[in-house]
Amino acid sequence: MTSSVKHSAAVQEAWSLVGRLFWQVRPRMLGVAAELGLTPPQMFALRALDPEHPVPMRELAVQLHCDSSNVTGLVDGLEAQGLVERRPDEHDRRVRMLVVTERGAQVRQRINEVVEEVPPALASLSAGDQRALRDILRRALG
Amino acid sequence: MTSSVKHSAAVQEAWSLVGRLFWQVRPRMLGVAAELGLTPPQMFALRALDPEHPVPMRELAVQLHCDSSNVTGLVDGLEAQGLVERRPDEHDRRVRMLVVTERGAQVRQRINEVVEEVPPALASLSAGDQRALRDILRRALG
DNA sequence: CGCCACTAGTTGAGGTTGTCAACTATACGG
DNA sequence: CCGTATAGTTGACAACCTCAACTAGTGGCG
Numbered sequence: 001m002t003s004s005v006k007h008s009a010a011v012q013e014a015w016s017l018v019g020r021l022f023w024q025v026r027p028r029m030l031g032v033a034a035e036l037g038l039t040p041p042q043m044f045a046l047r048a049l050d051p052e053h054p055v056p057m058r059e060l061a062v063q064l065h066c067d068s069s070n071v072t073g074l075v076d077g078l079e080a081q082g083l084v085e086r087r088p089d090e091h092d093r094r095v096r097m098l099v100v101t102e103r104g105a106q107v108r109q110r111i112n113e114v115v116e117e118v119p120p121a122l123a124s125l126s127a128g129d130q131r132a133l134r135d136i137l138r139r140a141l142g
Numbered sequence: 143m144t145s146s147v148k149h150s151a152a153v154q155e156a157w158s159l160v161g162r163l164f165w166q167v168r169p170r171m172l173g174v175a176a177e178l179g180l181t182p183p184q185m186f187a188l189r190a191l192d193p194e195h196p197v198p199m200r201e202l203a204v205q206l207h208c209d210s211s212n213v214t215g216l217v218d219g220l221e222a223q224g225l226v227e228r229r230p231d232e233h234d235r236r237v238r239m240l241v242v243t244e245r246g247a248q249v250r251q252r253i254n255e256v257v258e259e260v261p262p263a264l265a266s267l268s269a270g271d272q273r274a275l276r277d278i279l280r281r282a283l284g
Numbered sequence: 285c286g287c288c289a290c291t292a293g294t295t296g297a298g299g300t301t302g303t304c305a306a307c308t309a310t311a312c313g314g
Numbered sequence: 315c316c317g318t319a320t321a322g323t324t325g326a327c328a329a330c331c332t333c334a335a336c337t338a339g340t341g342g343c344g
Binding site for chain 2: 007008010011012013014015016017018019020021022026027030065115116118119121122123124125127129130131132133134136137138139140141142
């Protein structure tokens with residue numbers, strides 16, 4: 001379905017280097033999940049939630065690109081560990097709002113610390129390169 | 143365990159933008175796996191193999207950062223679809239070399255086309271930015 | 285009001301992933 | 315030749331993920 005599109009050799013190589021970057025970071029992600037007693041999907045789910053703004057379960061399913069029934073299980077796990085609560089919605093009795101608990105917020109914070117940890121390859125760049133990289137990516141992603 | 147390290151705001155933001163890039167691409171990855179009748183892990187496994195240079199199963203386990211017993215199952219799946227063959231090694235009768243079949247190589251090619259497809263955000267950069275991006279990432283990843 | 289189509293979430297079946305522990309077969313050093 | 319180490323498989327078990335079926339609740343429309 002996806003068709004081959006012509007790309008410059010430069011951007012092609014850049015993209016492949018970005019791929020290597022992510023591959024390098026993968027073990028760290030799995031590590032923090034294990035450290036916190038979460039499975040990777042549970043970790044992504046918690047990270048996708050916002051402690052300030054509860055959302056319906058459906059919303060989480062959309063953000064994770066998965067089926068609602070899958071979210072049921074994920075949330076079961078998070079709720080069992082006291083990281084998230086299902087709270088009935090006031091206006092629509094069908095929906096359950098996902099509320100991040102106090103402890104859930106702490107765990108989520110810890111996850112974010114690790115996820116946002118800049119990989120050594122990037123950290124070792126010169127200050128100028130770091131700024132240039134940021135500026136280019138800003139232009140790319142708006 | 144992983145501790146917070148000081149990073150410049152610039153590289154921090156750059157890294158977070160890279161994260162957004164990957165999130166954008168995820169659906170495409172899942173899509174091509176489905177299109178080819180593969181599960182994502184099977185797809186990664188096939189992609190990790192080199193049609194030119196067969197490797198022992200152990201080697202694949204290392205590259206995928208997973209247990210050998212897991213590789214057994216993955217390879218079972220790929221072999222059942224005729225994409226990979228287990229071939230005895232000449233020098234060590236314990237090891238099975240993983241040989242990508244003709245059809246396996248075609249499927250792998252298709253996977254790579256999609257994986258290497260540069261996301262629109264990067265493709266829309268100016269030629270100069272594309273080259274600069276490549277050069278910076280080269281310096282980062284050596 | 286009363287029907288009907290639609291939506292949120294759960295449940296259960298079924299296939300896959302991933303880990304660990306136990307096992308077989310083979311290699312290799314002393 | 316014996317002991318230790320390694321490659322791969324198997325089985326048990328927990329989790330993921332999708333689909334189809336179901337319940338409960340919503341909201342439009344005659």
